[in-house]
Amino acid sequence: MNHDSLKIPQATAKRLPLYYRFIQNLHSSGKQRVSSAELSEAVKVDSATIRRDFSYFGALGKKGYGYNVSYLLSFFRKTLDQDEVTNVALIGVGNLGTAFLNYNFMKNNNTKIQIAFDVDEGKVGSVIGDVPIYHMDDLEETLGSKEVPVAILTVPATAAQSITDRLVDCNIKGILNFTPARLNVPPTLRVHHIDLAVELQSLVYFLKNYPEASEEK
Ligand code: ATP
Structure with a gap:
């Protein structure tokens, strides 16, 4: 996110x-404005929270009009560095890792898995969903020459900390940890x-204890 979002x-x-x-x-379906009630229904966040959230970035909805979709879109694009x-x-690159390589997130936002690592010689050298798989021995050398700020961890839990220590040295700024x-x-x-x-x-x-509740709190 850019610096304006720090507050x-x-x-x-x-x-x-x-x-x-x-x-x-909404934008791609041609809609020009949206009310906080409509947003609330769609994203399952209560409308008071939405109004407060939006007030932080200067999007002040008007009563009976709502929010301007183009304004919101350009704000989010800029704030989330979507360009x-x-x-x-x-x-x-086990079962979960392979699924992520095939999915590769591009449909929803501008993050892309560029490179993958594993210790399994049978996987190293192959390509899954356009992503090349390198050996862990080459982690520092390969990541050192690339601009890669984020890593997804889908290794066994026992390997997670030592890999994390190496990622710190590779200048990784964020880890999405799927291990326990x-x-x-x-x-x-x-x-x-994210512990699935x-x-x-x-x-x-x-489900067992709050069977009536439909919304995540
Ligand atoms: P699979 O069925 O392919 O083994 P899995 O998800 O059930 O997948 P896990 O034991 O969770 O298997 O391991 C996930 C992946 O992490 C595997 O591909 C494994 O080779 C790899 N892996 C294990 N240890 C390390 C490590 N130290 N560094 C990098 N990758 C590792």
Whole structure:
């Protein structure tokens, strides 16, 4: 994100990609304005939160008019640096890693997995979904010569911390951690943790204990 976004609270910043995706859809369907109630229904965030979020970046909706879609779109594009592709490395081309290489995120936003690494000689040297797979031994040398600020970790949990330490030295700024391991990192590196097993367990728990609730809080 660019520097103007620094004053936006983190909780708001986390919702920006969600808003952006919906506004993109509205724009491509030719819609010129949208109310906070419509947005709320589509992205499942309450409209008071949406109005507060939008007020941080100067998008003041008018009563009976709503928000201007083109204005919102250009704001999000600029704030989320959507005019620039962010290169991503993926470490661990197992079942989950392979699925990400084939999917490769380009449909929704401008992040692209450029390069992947594994220790399995049978995978090294192959290409999945346009992404070449290198050996972990070549991590420092290969990443050192490329502009890759983000890494996705889809390795076994036992390998996660030592790989993370190496990624720190490769100047990686952000890690999307799909392993169950909790990572120790310096304050200059941001980790977002997605433990799919925990998320699934939590969903099942909520279904059992709060069967009426339809919205994520
Ligand atoms: P698969 O069925 O291909 O083994 P998986 O997702 O069930 O996939 P995992 O054991 O979770 O297997 O490993 C994921 C991937 O991480 C595998 O391709 C494995 O070779 C790779 N891997 C294991 N250790 C490391 C490591 N230290 N560095 C990089 N990649 C590793």
